[in-house]
Amino acid sequence: MNASWLQWLRGSVTIQIRGGNMEELVNRALADKLQLWSISRTSGGELLCQVTLRDFFRLKPLLKKTGCRLHILTRHGMPFWFEKLEKRLFFGVGLILFFIGMYVLSSLVWTVEVTGVESISEEQVLKAAHEEGLYPFQWSFRLADTDMLSKKLSQKIPGVAWVGVEKKGTKVSIKVVESTKPEDKPLLSPRHLVATTDAVVTDIMAETGRPLVKRNARVKKGDILISGILGDENNTMYVIAQGEVKGLVWHEYNIASPLERIEKGYTGEMTTRWYAVIGGRAVRVSGFGAINYDKYETERDMQLATWRTGTLPFGKMKEVIREVQEERISIEPKEAKIAGLEQARADVLAKNGPGAKIRAENILHEKTDNGKVYMKVLFEVEQSIATERPLVHTQGE
Template structure:
């Protein structure tokens, strides 16, 4: 017999019937007009068939009458599905609650970013935004239109020419364009440019003031390079003066270089995070590594182009060991010189140029290389010195 219609909705069971009067049982099924399908013999005095739930309960008097027994092998259909759902109602409730929480979280403002402000404090902008209804945990649907927010914030924040408000998921970005302010020209007293160290002048350009030295002149610390006195007038001297300066360095560099590397061993930890709160799910236990470094990766849930403030955070606690590499004397000398050159540039500006270097003394002792090195550097040598007018002049 063919499968009756709507069996998935009505529900059906697959059963095995056994007993000594199987033929009589089949005849009783036909007499009572009970619909069965996929009826087949599976052995002596045994048959297999399928029947809808409503007819299954009509089998009992027929089984009793023919001295047969029945065993349910399989259940299918909507009634059984809802029965399983009802048994797991707390799981389903939690599942629904989880999605309601995600929907709620994605409907609130979680982060507010302020960009473009230089002179106006971020706190003042956030305070003005809060007065307009922009603050963390505010419902996004309650925010006014972006054009209105832009106009109101521009009006409230003095010193701005435009304030833009944009929403991306749960994040609100406030972009500020500050109004151009006229430059306050600070009145400076007359001053000269003097040498801040002993040097040999390699370049001099006087934009304002009277040059007092020439190229290749040797100067000492405090020597006037560009005077702020032009005739009877005192001015603010301006210009560019560069010269050769000698820097003596005492360098100490170890022959054994220590470097931290990963061993490949790691412990993984997993967290479920909501905003700034994280709940650890796995990876409990003490980390036994003597040295370690933790690498963190965030994987937020997304909806369309929005990143939700909820997701998965994984941490890899990597075991670290210290690797010692023995270097030759030549390699150690090069490394020490490079470190000294970086120090020279950091102290004298990126435009400083190392012309030459000379190792005055070098020795190796107790696993270290000791050097005394003289560097010849071309650098800016000018600094300002106010002109003091004495009474009576």
């Protein structure tokens, strides 16, 4: 169990120290190994800090020696809870029973998850696990060691190379790695490789089939690049044409790049909310006021309680809401032009395959109007231009 949970169990208070020699008080307290943290000074000169309930009473002799005065601001932890619960006996008993119930429920297996199965059915894996005593609502202490479960499931389930069992809290994961089988290659019909668009061929590499074009040749959409027909009129063979053909293709883009950009920053204002997390649900316990920020971002940090190596299904969550301020900044037309071209280049490369490369670009038209820079740009892109087309032949061919 981490330090924050121990502090909550022992209890702590937030105190304000004023008057006297405050620095000497802090130094003496630390020398006597009193637990002080979150020490800060207010604008009025007072000191704020947190101290455990046990060390709070040890501060009194030091206050007299240094002439300081102390004021309690807030109280935290289980001892103060029990103080409030003295007048609410039934509520306190119910709370204790609730924690006992949560402990009992956390000792059960709630979920059994199977991953990695493809040809093997999930039901087959769950049936084998059930035979070994692994199933939902089983007591955790009745389960065999995870290594032993992995070994037994590997022997029980046919067609697996390895089975791993991992337990996290109330969830058990079974990961299956199936045995590899030779891949059945699909039966392909003879085909040509044809041009997907008008282009100038820059590179052609035929693995199978007969190339019909050479470098620097102009081709139109649908022209055969690599033929799947080999031989002559007397001896003809139909094959699956394979290879790679690249060519120069021209893409025309209309770009409108704004003369301002929006920059986001934090104002320093923020609101903190705390939640109690129980069984996957969060209940707010502080910070009930409305958010008065026009724009904001939210950060969440959840901490679940732990017991030994397991994670319990309850804990706390901190939510920090930060005010965001957006500022519009004017930019020069030259900068807007560069930004627009960069975005267009990225779009060209993304749309034309992983091997596409921009070889040249030419700005055909450019003007600035209505707060934007407008451009018409012609990109010369080297890209793959080959696609498959089935080869249809008659019985007499």
